[in-house]
Amino acid sequence: MALLEMKVTFKILRQKPDFSPKFQSYTIEVNKGNTILECLDKIKWELDGSLTFRKNCRNTICGSCAVKINGRSALACKENVGGEIEKNPLSKSQNIPEIVIxxxxxxxxxxxxxVDMSNFWQDLEKIEPYVCTSSRNTPEKEFLQTPEERKLLEETGNCIMCGACYSECNAKEVNSLFVGPHALAKSYRLVDDSRDENRENRIEKYNNTEKGVWGCTRCYLCNEVCPMGVAPLDQISKIKGIILEKKDVNSSRAIRHRKVLVSLVKDGGWIDERKFGLMVVGNYFRDLRGLFSIAPLGLRLLTSGKFPLTFKSSEGTREVRALIELVQNDNH
Structure with missing residues (x-):
């Protein structure tokens, strides 16, 4: 039985060089099972041949058709009309549902x-996204791995380089030096690859406040939009974990921030704000410049009565401490 067709309006942001972007609406008859890419094809073929978009495989393999659908970065070939209407309550209440692209x-x-993907590929190149090994000098030798070693690469190996995570990245939006979640997810694949002989150098390279893992703002949006379940934030966190095991609190402010936070929560169940700034920015009173930088803020808090003069541990501190120690022991 044929699926019932319905009218849907597609509000598409159109733009060309030297012109300001503007929305243009197209109303077409589709069914709920149609993918967004099929709808874009219908608009181009039947209403406006000048509409421009990318596509290739139409089967969530190539990543070419990544766009923003109702404000969310996604693959046009994966999302369908019915799903988008369900996700958007406002659209459901309209006589003719609207989908914004x-x-x-x-x-x-x-x-x-x-979009021009040049910056996306250049950021990927910065992390040297290929296996480095002397075995390349002996072509007759295979790159053998055990099933267990290969299993470690499954999650990150699913990345199709669609750019959805890059599009949603808040850190990239405010910091052009940050290489992006796609590159750092690929980085973890190389760190965990038994065939790679450059692991230590990679870890040092990724241990960077602006370009590397510490530039991530942990907003979780890259995990939310990844169509392949790669979970870039999880991979970034794994690299951070490796770095934290190797470095002490004096290595950098970013590392000290994480270690001090965990230490204070273990001690009191939550963060003692009186100590946090002094220990992280002031480096336990070793960094005079850091201490002077937070002195004005401290004085303003004191004079306004907002600086906590005492600290009381939270309820359940022992349970919190036990959980943290359990996780730390598992990681070792």
């Missing part, structure tokens, strides 16, 4: 829904 964020727009 726009290009990916954090990348220059070439035309309509097509």
């Amino acid at each position: 726009s290009p990916l964020n954090n990348l220059p727009v070439l035309k309509d829904l097509v």
Whole structure:
């Protein structure tokens, strides 16, 4: 039995060089099972041949058709009309549902829904996304791995480089030096690859406040939008865990921030704010410049009566401490 068709309006952000972007609406008849990519095809073939977008495999393999659908970066070939209407309560209440399509964020727009991916690929290249091994000098030798070693690479190996995580990345939006979640997820694949002989150098390279893992703001959006379940934030966190095991509190402010936070929560169940700034920014009173930088804020808090003069441990501190120690022991 044929699926019932319905009218849906697609509000598409259109743009071309030297012109300001503007929305253009197209109302077409589709069914709920149609993918967004099928709807874009219908608009281009039947209503407006000038509409420009990328596509290739149409089967969630190539990543070419990544766009923003109702404000969320996604693959147009994976999402369908019914799903988008269900996700958008406002659209459900309209006589004719509306779906908004726009290009990916954090990348220059070439035309309509097509973005320039050059920065995306250049950021990936910065982490040297290939296995480094002397075995390359002996072509007749295979790169043998055990099933257990290969299993470690399954999650990150699913990345199709669609750019959805890059588009949603808040850190990339405010810091152009940050290499992006796609690159750092690939980084963990190389750190965990038994065939790679550059592990220690990689870890040192990724231990960077602006470009590397500490530039991540942990907003979780990359995990939310990844169509392949790669979970870039999880991979970034794993690299951070490796670095934290190797470095002490004096290594950098980013490392000290994490270690002090965990230490204070273990001691009191939550963070003692009186100590946190002094220990992280002031480096346990060793960094005079850091101490002077937070002195004005401390004085303002004192004079306004907002500086906590005492600290009381939270209820359940022992349970919190036990949980943290259990996790730390498991990681070792």
